[in-house]
Amino acid sequence: DIQLTQSPSFLSASVGDRVTITCRASQGISSYLAWYQQKPGKAPKLLIYAASTLQSGVPSRFSGSGSGTEFTLTISSLQPEDFATYYCQQLNSYPPWTFGQGTKVEIK
Amino acid sequence: QVQLVESGGGVVQPGGSLRLSCAASGFTFSSYGMHWVRQAPGKGLEWVAFIRYDGSNKYYADSVKGRFTISRDNSKNTLYLQMNSLRAEDTAVYYCALNYIGGFDPWGQGTLVTVSS
Numbered sequence: 001d002i003q004l005t006q007s008p009s010f011l012s013a014s015v016g017d018r019v020t021i022t023c024r025a026s027q028g029i030s031s032y033l034a035w036y037q038q039k040p041g042k043a044p045k046l047l048i049y050a051a052s053t054l055q056s057g058v059p060s061r062f063s064g065s066g067s068g069t070e071f072t073l074t075i076s077s078l079q080p081e082d083f084a085t086y087y088c089q090q091l092n093s094y095p096p097w098t099f100g101q102g103t104k105v106e107i108k
Numbered sequence: 109q110v111q112l113v114e115s116g117g118g119v120v121q122p123g124g125s126l127r128l129s130c131a132a133s134g135f136t137f138s139s140y141g142m143h144w145v146r147q148a149p150g151k152g153l154e155w156v157a158f159i160r161y162d163g164s165n166k167y168y169a170d171s172v173k174g175r176f177t178i179s180r181d182n183s184k185n186t187l188y189l190q191m192n193s194l195r196a197e198d199t200a201v202y203y204c205a206l207n208y209i210g211g212f213d214p215w216g217q218g219t220l221v222t223v224s225s
Contacts, residue, residue, distance in 0.1 A: 032210075034210055034211035034212075036153075036211075036212075038153075042217075043203055043214075043215035043216060043217055043218055044153065044203075044212075044215055045213075045214075045215075046208070046211045046212065046213035046214075049208075049209065049210025049211040050210045053210065055211075055213065087152065087153055089153075089211065089212070091210065091211065094158075094167070095155070095158065095167040095168070095169070096155050096167075096169050096170075097143070097155045097158070097212075098155065099152060099153040099154070099155070100152075101152050102152045102153075
């Protein structure tokens with residue numbers, strides 16, 4: 001199975017900050033990576049797929065990059081509604097479809 | 109719009125059974141594969157099971173293989189998860205999700221399953 005490791009697991013940031021989250025895969029997954037946002041008590045929401053394609057309706061301050069084994073999710077200017085937990089997911093080799101352990105973004 | 113609504117969660121004793129349902133609307137249900145994903149309290153996301161659009165292929169996480177069964181009724185636009193031999197570690201919010209291009213989207217609101225004596 002492919003393992004995904006996110007870093008950091010937790011980060012504290014201020015509104016307006018640029019935030020970067022990294023996701024590393026245990027083996028190459030081409031660009032078959034998705035990013036999700038989850039707020040407390042809510043279902044995850046797809047933000048980015050194919051490593052860098054923004055899902056419809058997602059603000060342009062979110063961007064994704066990478067291929068192979070290393071990927072990043074960047075929020076260019078953190079907004080109050082962006083405080084949440086973010087997960088990466090690989091869709092290259094399945095089953096299983098695996099997720100990273102999550103990165104919680106909190107207000108500094 | 110596309111909507112997924114789970115139901116059937118509740119409290120069940122260890123060793124018991126429960127059947128979850130996911131009612132789909134707003135899209136051609138019979139054209140899409142579907143997933144179940146769970147999230148234990150305070151933990152991350154764990155993929156549980158997948159079924160192809162026509163039910164011809166099913167896949168399971170090792171943690172539930174032999175105990176859980178995914179199925180669908182395309183005439184009723186409904187996805188199911190039959191959970192048998194439940195354990196404390198199966199306690200989680202269970203989400204159904206559509207197998208969209210490049211990811212899971214959308215997700216239902218989730219239904220809580222608690223396994224406890």
